[in-house]
Amino acid sequence: MSSTAQLYQAQSVSASQNRPQNWPRLSIAPMLDWTDRHCRFFHRILTKNTLLYTEMVVADAAIHGRRDFLLGFDDTQHPVALQLGGSDPKKLAEAAKIGADFGYDEINLNVGCPSDRVQSGTFGACLMQTPDVVAACVAAMKQAVSIPVTVKCRIGVDEQDTETALGELARLTIGEGVDALWVHARKAWLQGLSPKENRDIPPLDYERVYRLKQQYGAQFIGINGGINNLQEGLEHLQSVDGVMIGRSAYHNPLLLREADALLYGDAHEPVSDAELIDAMCDYCDRHIATGGKLNQVTRHMVGLFAGQPSARRFRQILSVEAPKAGATSDVLRAAYQVIVVAREEAEAYERDFGALNPAE
């Protein structure tokens, strides 16, 4: 049994007590075009324990596509879960096996994405309407792999009653041994809203997810949607087993640096800004040496110093200079230098004038 499987099992013994150290209390949501391998490398430097999800990979693509390109990842990224899209149990089982062979720690099925492209393939959020199909997919994937098989879903779609819709999906998938349910705590509207609107407009209903956890005390239930920071995450953890953060973690990645200490009680020294930039420059150099482009990595870093002096300039340098032909990690170093200088200036100002204006 893989270590992640043991963690999910250990948790199911007791939802609220005696959680093992590395229990996935926090995960970073799967986000198409965002949580690619470069983004995950970056996030992993900031947090050692957080479970990272890939972007969704359609089962057919995993089976027939360029596997190394779609599924390959750096060994330092564990624990990392592969999210699959599909609704054909046989294909999903095959894709899950491919993922397990690539070294992923978990396979997750997407039952939450509402885009047209996804609906035409009858998978994603529209599967909330056919929980028996989801259960058959889970059963087939569980049969194919020994790593955990999990589902990420909504609380319902369109006019569905969320008690029944989520309740049935949970009952049937738990019956097939699903290892975890990560629930985006809002409905998806399959008609009339864009995927982006579907992440904001349908109201959040955290209570519905808490009730699911109360009903299935021994089952890992994670919550997702609108969680802005780790403090809010900790509050949810009073009621569920895990929190999944998407956009806030992407736009303000430094929040992840506190995660190991705050959520996992891990006392290791958090990475410093200078160490982080060094590690990312090394990574960029290696990526460029194998034919990659700087911007493919640094585009995930523009929010790094959000809220700090000169963060805007940092973002500008990365956005304008990194996409240029021949750009190297020097661009990242130069952008960081702007932050360093701004901090030195702020410190000097504080030293020289702070004492004169103690009330400010």
Ligand SMILES: Cc1cc2nc3c(=O)[nH]c(=O)nc-3n(C[C@H](O)[C@H](O)[C@H](O)COP(=O)(O)O)c2cc1C
């Ligand atoms: C750019 C983007 C791409 C996304 N792609 C996926 C995806 O591939 N699979 C999935 O299950 N959810 C996807 N989502 C939804 C997120 O996983 C998450 O459920 C949603 O953003 C709500 O969480 P948040 O409020 O913490 O961002 C995506 C979200 C964003 C912003």
